[in-house]
Amino acid sequence: MTTENLPPTPSSPLVPDPEKGARVVADDRAHLFHSWAAQGSVNPLPVAGASGRYFWDYSGKRYLDFSSQFINLNIGHAHPKVVAAIKEQADKICMIASTFANDKRGEAAKLIAEVAPEGLNRVFFTNGGAEANEHAVRMARMHTGRPKILSAYRSYHGGTSTAISLTGDPRRWANEHSGSASGNIAHFFGPYLYRSHFHATTEAEESTRALAHLEQVIMFEGPSTIAAIVLETVVGTAGILIPPAGYLQGVRDLCDRHGILYIADEVMSGFGRTGEWFAVDHWGVTPDLITFAKGVNSGYVPLGGVILSDAVHETFRDVAYPGGLTYSGHPLACAAAVATITAMKEEGINENATRIGEDIIGPGLRAIADRHPSVGEVRGLGVFWAVELVRDRDTREMLVPYAAGGDLTRPVDEVVAACKERGLWPVYNFNRIHIVPPCNTTDEEAREGLAILDEALAAADKYVG
Secondary structure (H helix, E strand, C coil): CCCCCCCCCCCCCCCCCHHHHHHHHHHHHHHCCCCCCCHHHCCCCCEEEEEECEEEECCCCEEEECCHHHHCCCCCECCHHHHHHHHHHHHHCCCCCCCCCCHHHHHHHHHHHHHCCCCEEEEEEECCHHHHHHHHHHHHHHHHCCCEEEEECCCCCCCCHHHHHHCCCCHHHHHHHCCCCCCCEEEECCCCHHHCCCCCCCHHHHHHHHHHHHHHHHHHHCHHHEEEEEEECCECCCCCECCCCCHHHHHHHHHHHHCCEEEEECCCCCCCCCCCCCHHHHCCCCCCEEEECHHHCCCCCCCEEEEEEHHHHHHCCCCCCCCCCCCCCCHHHHHHHHHHHHHHHHHCHHHHHHHHHHHHHHHHHHHHHHHCCCEEEEEEECCEEEEEEEEECCCCEECCCCCCCHHHHHHHHHHHHHHHHCCEECEEECCEEEECCCCCCCHHHHHHHHHHHHHHCHHHHCCCC
């Protein structure tokens, strides 16, 4: 595993420029409209630079990136091989319409198909994950001739019309109130043993009962009306929930029994995040469609897509697919994907993610849980982990209630503030801190981040009891 793209060192120091930082923030607040935010409360950190697993602000303060930005920076900031590939492609050709053949577009599709499960050989490129899910649903509806889609309550699939309707988390609510949500979508509960909806006490019980619940939903919704089940292989934003043994195969079996397509949303979990190219590889399950984005090129240039099974592809052999995008397979994005996938293979980045998870992050978080009464559970795979915070370990009362806002979020806000003060940039959602560093994080960096989190959790412990 290479460490060639390291952060600045004392011999190459950060140069503070607070005046420029102030101008950057002033321009932002004067002209930018931020996503998922009340505009009056936005107070963005101005970022001056980034390298490896670190970024820094204009005051010269450096942060260890345990967020991978939007959990997409899988090979870290400014990886030299990917940066060089983007520059080389820009010198050659920046844009060519998707109706033309392009060397990097074709090579990217080939490399993606090669690491996908057997039988998924075609790639449709989008600009990101939400569009990928939009198009996967459209393909499934056309392939089956059915209108309805099932998705889990604990899920996030994107912010566009159909994708936000698929989403189970509270961000869906306001979009439904505005009348912009797409219909013909029903939700179900997936497995989550720590907060089991099925009164399960073991993973085997949770898997069996969650599948029985899904089968019942299928029956009540009408199997002949359902085009697809969309499922994050490892639930990301909504909890980093690892499916118990047998669950994904059970979903596959239910889909096969009723002629329903299985769409695996691997936008967050794909391309090394769990230590495999795709998280489904851990369970040996082959979906009909896989959606991807984020880690495919570490987010350096926007890119997403759908990987199609041969059967779905055949539906459109002689019938035109009614969809497309101006920037489908953008050459700069595809060049970045080729360089990213190649670097991941050459540098053993998937293997590093697996080892870091098994040897450092997992044991480190379990030791942290032993020391902090506010930690109810830790769970994860590769570099994809969650720390679930509680007020009471026995009752499992959440430290921050579901969908809470305002002062109710203070306990976790204090943990996050303590992390940032010490130079760690985390991800959090309701009562959870997510540990999602780049896949090429070093042992020392992982230990550094865990040590900071260990200190910061003292802010949560005072709310216990």
